[in-house]
Amino acid sequence: MSTPILVVDRVTKRFAGHTAVDALSLTVPPGVIYGLLGPNGAGKSTTIRMIMNIYVPDGGTVRLFGDGPHGGDQSARIGYLPEERGLYPKMRVLDVLLFLAEMKGMDRGSARTKALGWLDRLGLHDWRLRKVNELSKGMQQKVQFISTILHDPDLVVMDEPFSGLDPVNAQVLKDTLFELRSRGKTILLSTHIMEQAEKICDHICIIARGRKLIDGTMTEVKRTHGGQHLLVGFDRERGAAERIFADRRLVAKHDGSAQYAELELAHDADAQEILKALIGSGARLSRFELAEPSLNKIFIDLVGPEAATAAAVPGSEHVRA
Amino acid sequence: MSVHKIWAVIRREFVERVRQKWFWVMALLGPVFFGAIFLLPTLLMTKGGVKHIAVVDGTTTSLGAAATGKLDSTKVFQAVRVIAGPNVLDSLTAQVDHKELDGFLIINDSLVLGKAEYRASNVSSFTAQATLENSLSTLVNRVRLEQEGVDPSVVDRAQVRLDLATHKISGGKLTGENAAQSFSLAYFMGIILYMAILLYGINVMSSVLEEKTTRIVEVLVSSLKPFQLMLGKVIGVGAVSLFQFVIWGISARLIFSQRSRLLSGDMQGPDQVFQIPHVTLATGGVFLAYFIGGFMLYSAMFAAVGAMSSNEQEARQAQQPVSMLLVLSFISMFAMLNDPGSTFAVTLSLVPFTAPIAMPVRWAAGSLPLSEVALSLAILFVSIIVVTWIASRIYRVGILMTGKRPNIKELVRWVRAA
Numbered sequence: 034m035s036t037p038i039l040v041v042d043r044v045t046k047r048f049a050g051h052t053a054v055d056a057l058s059l060t061v062p063p064g065v066i067y068g069l070l071g072p073n074g075a076g077k078s079t080t081i082r083m084i085m086n087i088y089v090p091d092g093g094t095v096r097l098f099g100d101g102p103h104g105g106d107q108s109a110r111i112g113y114l115p116e117e118r119g120l121y122p123k124m125r126v127l128d129v130l131l132f133l134a135e136m137k138g139m140d141r142g143s144a145r146t147k148a149l150g151w152l153d154r155l156g157l158h159d160w161r162l163r164k165v166n167e168l169s170k171g172m173q174q175k176v177q178f179i180s181t182i183l184h185d186p187d188l189v190v191m192d193e194p195f196s197g198l199d200p201v202n203a204q205v206l207k208d209t210l211f212e213l214r215s216r217g218k219t220i221l222l223s224t225h226i227m228e229q230a231e232k233i234c235d236h237i238c239i240i241a242r243g244r245k246l247i248d249g250t251m252t253e254v255k256r257t258h259g260g261q262h263l264l265v266g267f268d269r270e271r272g273a274a275e276r277i278f279a280d281r282r283l284v285a286k287h288d289g290s291a292q293y294a295e296l297e298l299a300h301d302a303d304a305q306e307i308l309k310a311l312i313g314s315g316a317r318l319s320r321f322e323l324a325e326p327s328l329n330k331i332f333i334d335l336v337g338p339e340a341a342t343a344a345a346v347p348g349s350e351h352v353r354a
Numbered sequence: 355m356s357v358h359k360i361w362a363v364i365r366r367e368f369v370e371r372v373r374q375k376w377f378w379v380m381a382l383l384g385p386v387f388f389g390a391i392f393l394l395p396t397l398l399m400t401k402g403g404v405k406h407i408a409v410v411d412g413t414t415t416s417l418g419a420a421a422t423g424k425l426d427s428t429k430v431f432q433a434v435r436v437i438a439g440p441n442v443l444d445s446l447t448a449q450v451d452h453k454e455l456d457g458f459l460i461i462n463d464s465l466v467l468g469k470a471e472y473r474a475s476n477v478s479s480f481t482a483q484a485t486l487e488n489s490l491s492t493l494v495n496r497v498r499l500e501q502e503g504v505d506p507s508v509v510d511r512a513q514v515r516l517d518l519a520t521h522k523i524s525g526g527k528l529t530g531e532n533a534a535q536s537f538s539l540a541y542f543m544g545i546i547l548y549m550a551i552l553l554y555g556i557n558v559m560s561s562v563l564e565e566k567t568t569r570i571v572e573v574l575v576s577s578l579k580p581f582q583l584m585l586g587k588v589i590g591v592g593a594v595s596l597f598q599f600v601i602w603g604i605s606a607r608l609i610f611s612q613r614s615r616l617l618s619g620d621m622q623g624p625d626q627v628f629q630i631p632h633v634t635l636a637t638g639g640v641f642l643a644y645f646i647g648g649f650m651l652y653s654a655m656f657a658a659v660g661a662m663s664s665n666e667q668e669a670r671q672a673q674q675p676v677s678m679l680l681v682l683s684f685i686s687m688f689a690m691l692n693d694p695g696s697t698f699a700v701t702l703s704l705v706p707f708t709a710p711i712a713m714p715v716r717w718a719a720g721s722l723p724l725s726e727v728a729l730s731l732a733i734l735f736v737s738i739i740v741v742t743w744i745a746s747r748i749y750r751v752g753i754l755m756t757g758k759r760p761n762i763k764e765l766v767r768w769v770r771a772a
Contacts (some may be wrong), residue, residue: 111576115573121568139359
């Protein structure tokens with residue numbers, strides 16, 4: 034296996050009275066889209082800020098590109114999109130992009146060429162000399178997105194990149210992320226929208242209350258944590274479905290509606306047994322499918338109760354530094 | 355690498371500010387404002403100085419007519435002789451009340467004894483009073499000498515008008531400056547220093563606040579050190595202020611060189627309170643050194659204030675103690691102008707927070723030993739380092755903070771935190 038792009042080793046960050054991140058470790062291999070998943074207040078942004086060297090961890094280390102802890106100036110190789118978006122409202126679009134590129138060590142000449150290219154590509158060419166505050170929210174998001182990747186970083190770190198994006202812009206972002214990955218770039222993004230993560234992430238790490246619950250490739254996580262899943266669709270007649278689903282020898286967990294059910298099979302249970310039992314009880318099926326569990330299901334199973342508690346701590350996400 | 359980034363920060367601060375409208379408004383209004391300070395007193399004294407008066411003649415000799423003629427020949431008065439009689443004073447008073455007349459002089463035979471009375475709507479005019487006294491006493495002297503049998507030609511020769519020239523001695527050398535020029539130079543420098551340090555210090559504060567409220571600061575501090583960011587900001591805004599000075603300097607020179615044309619009046623005479631100061635290289639150097647020093651000191655504090663606030667309103671409140679230090683120096687300026695050598699003035703010019711205004715004011719008002727200036731600059735320099743160190747620590751923690759403003763105890767903790 035090649036050298037990881039990013040190694041977070043047992044980092045801890047404490048804020049007045051609570052631990053935001055608790056001995057969290059994760060390893061991001063090169064060339065993947067890595068999802069840092071967790072409910073609100075789980076410590077995603079704090080972790081990302083430690084990776085970005087904005088916060089200094091109270092314990093543990095962050096190693097980038099196989100180097101020692103923050104050795105040398107690596108900011109030029111990283112692009113960062115913070116959770117709370119913002120640009121200089123009174124500056125011209127192109128000037129903001131040039132300035133932020135300079136902050137990443139680019140010279141103005143090549144930054145200009147690249148910025149114009151990106152503005153063109155995202156349909157903002159005519160806006161390049163307008164002030165940022167004359168742009169719509171969506172356009173500002175695009176400008177900020179350009180500023181994140183303008184200097185062609187090897188690692189792109191994005192905190193909740195999809196929040197506030199309309200479906201069209203979300204698709205543009207997704208396409209760009211895939212393109213970056215195909216060029217060997219690594220992307221670390223945080224999100225609490227599992228459907229989104231499921232579609233784009235190769236690797237994931239689910240955290241809650243500052244601790245890691247699970248990490249690995251999407252396939253690994255689904256295999257080890259989801260168990261075997263069965264999707265059942267009913268054609269009006271449910272038969273004795275309730276009784277069969279309640280049989281703990283066959284079904285570990287079940288969830289669904291009148292027409293549909295998602296089952297987690299019990300250990301060693303055979304799906305054919307369930308099929309037989311359902312047919313035998315008079316149920317009419319429109320669908321019977323063995324499937325991987327959805328990431329959303331895994332997520333809720335893992336953090337469900339904890340997420341509820343975390344959300345109940347008032348202002349847990351607002352206590353910073 | 356970092357130098358390149360600091361340079362980019364400086365460049366952004368400079369270019370964005372110079373592009374703004376208010377910079378050019380200031381560039382334009384500055385000379386107009388300062389020109390007004392200089393020209394208004396002269397304007398008021400020369401143009402507004404022509405007073406229409408009546409001379410109420412109760413003399414039995416030709417003295418009344420002579421006095422009227424003499425006053426009328428001055429540039430200050432246009433005098434008309436009125437023979438004293440019943441109700442004359444009342445009707446003249448009414449005329450003054452209706453602003454048809456500026457005032458009237460009442461004389462009778464006791465003028466020879468040195469007695470006269472002047473009633474007017476405005477008796478505080480220094481010029482009017484001096485001209486009245488001067489003209490009348492010359493006249494009376496002449497009459498009395500003639501009464502004593504002195505030859506009128508001898509009297510003429512005996513009367514010499516004294517014109518006192520004041521010149522400032524600086525560094526054992528006579529300078530071209532007179533008292534009025536020294537005063538106006540000190541006053542002028544004090545005002546500019548106060549305004550520029552306050553204005554541009556607050557500029558640094560809003561710049562910090564803007565980056566904090568837009569959260570763009572997160573992207574910045576992941577690319578360069580907070581101290582580098584703060585340094586770039588201070589230098590960038592400072593460069594804008596120096597650029598503003600250059601514009602002011604050039605336009606001020608233009609205004610002054612065209613001054614007589616602008617006023618198109620008689621500008622001669624010692625009556626001018628404000629005169630064009632002669633700015634020596636040394637004075638320019640002192641001004642620049644204290645402006646840069648004062649700006650560095652105050653902008654570091656303003657940067658810290660911006661970093662610890664989370665919106666404009668909070669910042670406005672939090673910057674008051676800092677501004678008060680400046681206001682204090684400004685208010686003390688007038689006492690220092692009165693007595694630049696007093697213990698009070700010397701103390702203020704050594705205390706780093708007041709020195710940036712106090713020392714240049716004292717320098718311009720009266721000559722100072724260089725050692726005193728050197729000591730004051732040394733104290734200022736050390737203070738800049740200490741204050742910047744503290745401010746940068748507050749800044750570093752503050753820019754990433756959200757939520758309520760820290761109290762003093764928390765601030766101390768921020769400074770102590772490694």
